Amino acid sequence: MQLIHDVAQLRETVRAWKRAGQQVGLVPTMGNLHDGHISLVDQAREQAQRLVATVFVNPLQFGEGEDYQTYPRTLEADAERLRGHGVDVLFAPGVEAMYPSGLGSATRIVPPPELTEKLCGLARPGHFTGVATVVAKLLNLVQPDVAVFGKKDFQQLQVIRRMVLDLNLPVRVHGCETVREADGLAMSSRNAYLSAEERRQAPALGQTLRWVAEQLIAGADRSILEREAVARLKQAGLPAEYVSVLRATDLSPPRPEDAELVVLAAVRLGRARLIDNREVRLRH
Ligand code: PAF
Numbered sequence: 001m002q003l004i005h006d007v008a009q010l011r012e013t014v015r016a017w018k019r020a021g022q023q024v025g026l027v028p029t030m031g032n033l034h035d036g037h038i039s040l041v042d043q044a045r046e047q048a049q050r051l052v053a054t055v056f057v058n059p060l061q062f063g064e065g066e067d068y069q070t071y072p073r074t075l076e077a078d079a080e081r082l083r084g085h086g087v088d089v090l091f092a093p094g095v096e097a098m099y100p101s102g103l104g105s106a107t108r109i110v111p112p113p114e115l116t117e118k119l120c121g122l123a124r125p126g127h128f129t130g131v132a133t134v135v136a137k138l139l140n141l142v143q144p145d146v147a148v149f150g151k152k153d154f155q156q157l158q159v160i161r162r163m164v165l166d167l168n169l170p171v172r173v174h175g176c177e178t179v180r181e182a183d184g185l186a187m188s189s190r191n192a193y194l195s196a197e198e199r200r201q202a203p204a205l206g207q208t209l210r211w212v213a214e215q216l217i218a219g220a221d222r223s224i225l226e227r228e229a230v231a232r233l234k235q236a237g238l239p240a241e242y243v244s245v246l247r248a249t250d251l252s253p254p255r256p257e258d259a260e261l262v263v264l265a266a267v268r269l270g271r272a273r274l275i276d277n278r279e280v281r282l283r284h
Helices: 007-019 035-045 075-082 127-142 154-166 189-193 196-201 204-217 222-235
Strands: 002-004 024-029 050-055 089-091 146-150 172-176 240-247 260-269 272-281
Touching: 002 007, 007 024, 007 050, 007 089, 007 127, 024 035, 024 127, 035 050, 035 075, 035 146, 035 172, 050 075, 050 127, 075 089, 127 146, 127 154, 146 154, 154 172, 154 260, 189 272, 204 222, 204 240, 204 260, 204 272, 222 240, 222 260
Parallel strands: 002 089, 024 050, 024 146, 050 089, 146 172
Antiparallel strands: 240 260, 260 272
């Protein structure tokens, strides 16, 4: 595995693969890799002969007062974890390489408000513009055949799918199932912010979403379930920012005939803001 920091060197390496007719996969990350990331890498590997993983803590997607400065940066350990998973290049650029005109005046990709002015987008204004912008740049740099993202960040995945569609980007976006700890907590780098007591409380998030999913399948009303889920989370010590049942394909309010739904939630727990979701398929 080659560690590359430089944009020109990355382009040159990928160009040689493409000349040889090899399919290229991309796994963008912000590092501090856990088993969830490794499953993205393994799934990307199955779909391409060459694989680029990226580690870049993207300042553009962090808001004021968020954890950009303290976000765990563990490049050496990340490189170690990736060895043995078929990654050809680990691309870890600096901020200047990704934003050569400076952050303030960088050209941005602004996803449509119907996808961003809800859920996490309400608490994190500008976040999805930052995500779409950096993902567009990584797609441009690597020009992969397939790019792989986790479904834990469900709204992010929809934003990226929409950007790829709207900008006619020649890449297949593959969403991977969320990897969970033994007690059901979705893996996330931000779980490291939890104290021992908070870590014991945290699985209530996934459990509540599973309960909502089961109740939806049993025919319960989604608005009542959303309210009841907020109450359950509060009782478990997890104040909810939102619990929403939406249409899985475009995150719009579901119509009675919709079969593919998703339950999404964000909670605050100490220093951490945790998100999770469950997809639900209804049989009408
Ligand atoms: O999901 C993440 O880790 C980030 O949002 C991503 C997609 C790597 C963009 O910075």
